Amino acid sequence: MSEIETRLNNGVLEVQFNRPEKKNAITEQMYRRLGDIFIGARSNSEVAVILITGQKSCFTAGNDLQDFLDNPPVDDESAVFRFLQTVADFPKPLVAAVNGPAIGIGTTLLLHCDLVFSGESALFQLPFVKLGLVPEFASSYLLPLRVGHAKAAEWLLTGKTFDGQEAKAAGLINGVYNDEQFFSAAVHQAQALAQLPLESLIITKRLMKQTYMAKTLQTMEEEGELFRKRLASDDFKQAVTRFLSRS
Numbered sequence: 001m002s003e004i005e006t007r008l009n010n011g012v013l014e015v016q017f018n019r020p021e022k023k024n025a026i027t028e029q030m031y032r033r034l035g036d037i038f039i040g041a042r043s044n045s046e047v048a049v050i051l052i053t054g055q056k057s058c059f060t061a062g063n064d065l066q067d068f069l070d071n072p073p074v075d076d077e078s079a080v081f082r083f084l085q086t087v088a089d090f091p092k093p094l095v096a097a098v099n100g101p102a103i104g105i106g107t108t109l110l111l112h113c114d115l116v117f118s119g120e121s122a123l124f125q126l127p128f129v130k131l132g133l134v135p136e137f138a139s140s141y142l143l144p145l146r147v148g149h150a151k152a153a154e155w156l157l158t159g160k161t162f163d164g165q166e167a168k169a170a171g172l173i174n175g176v177y178n179d180e181q182f183f184s185a186a187v188h189q190a191q192a193l194a195q196l197p198l199e200s201l202i203i204t205k206r207l208m209k210q211t212y213m214a215k216t217l218q219t220m221e222e223e224g225e226l227f228r229k230r231l232a233s234d235d236f237k238q239a240v241t242r243f244l245s246r247s
């Protein structure tokens with residue numbers, strides 16, 4: 001089994017985080033594979049839609065914190081930033097099925113998905129400030145745009161956790177299902193999209209995003225530079241030490 005599993009079914013490429021013993025925390029190696037998968041899917045005519053998921057108990061705990069210390073990204077070509085880029089301008093529909101923890105990039109990734117369905121046990125969090133970091137994936141721009149400044153500040157500045165109902169009420173996700181149904185609901189929607197004319201889907205997605213795409217990419221560049229600086233800060237190192245030495 002790979003830490004990133006893929007399955008192609010009737011035009012839907014399922015991409016699954018599969019490192020459950022570490023709550024699907026994402027390493028540099030996993031980002032590299034994810035980047036390759038997304039780049040391949042762009043030009044693969046058999047792929048109409050990507051469905052991103054984890055397990056019923058966990059979407060992803062975000063970036064692997066130890067790996068951030070061991071293999072910090074140095075520039076925009078680093079595996080993590082290359083992955084962010086491939087998702088942000090991915091032309092085909094992205095659907096996510098989320099349950100359990102969706103932390104850090106586990107939440108910001110959803111800002112780039114077109115349809116998001118969660119289970120009742122989903123737990124979202126943007127703990128960048130608590131970790132001594134700054135937002136990534138253009139979340140400092142896209143989140144206020146999507147949910148308004150008040151809610152974005154609540155989530156980004158305080159790092160509070162929130163559930164699927166709160167995420168749906170704010171407009172971050174499309175639907176909340178019980179833990180047994182969220183995945184099949186997402187598969188159903190992804191399969192339905194995959195039956196529609198692909199060219200129309202691609203053009204419609206591009207039209208919807210065109211007014212803010214340039215600003216999204218510019219924000220990712222600015223955030224990336226600041227993020228890399230903050231990874232080298234004592235605040236971040238102390239936060240990781242606290243997390244890894246908790247009992």
Ligand SMILES: C/C=C/C(=O)SCCNC(=O)CCNC(=O)[C@H](O)C(C)(C)COP(=O)(O)OP(=O)(O)OC[C@H]1O[C@@H](n2cnc3c(N)ncnc32)[C@H](O)[C@@H]1OP(=O)(O)O
Pocket residue numbers: 021022023025060061062063064065066080101103104105106127128131136243244
């Ligand atoms: C560019 C992207 C940036 C970001 O994404 S920044 C966000 C970084 N992520 C975090 O700060 C989240 C850290 N993790 C947690 O807060 C908690 O975990 C959870 C709420 C996700 C789950 O808590 P619980 O159910 O109590 O599980 P557990 O015992 O904490 O974790 C099980 C094992 O998974 C490892 N683990 C969890 N998250 C991470 C992570 N993000 N980086 C590295 N390891 C992680 C733990 O250490 C442990 O491992 P062991 O069993 O060997 O002790």
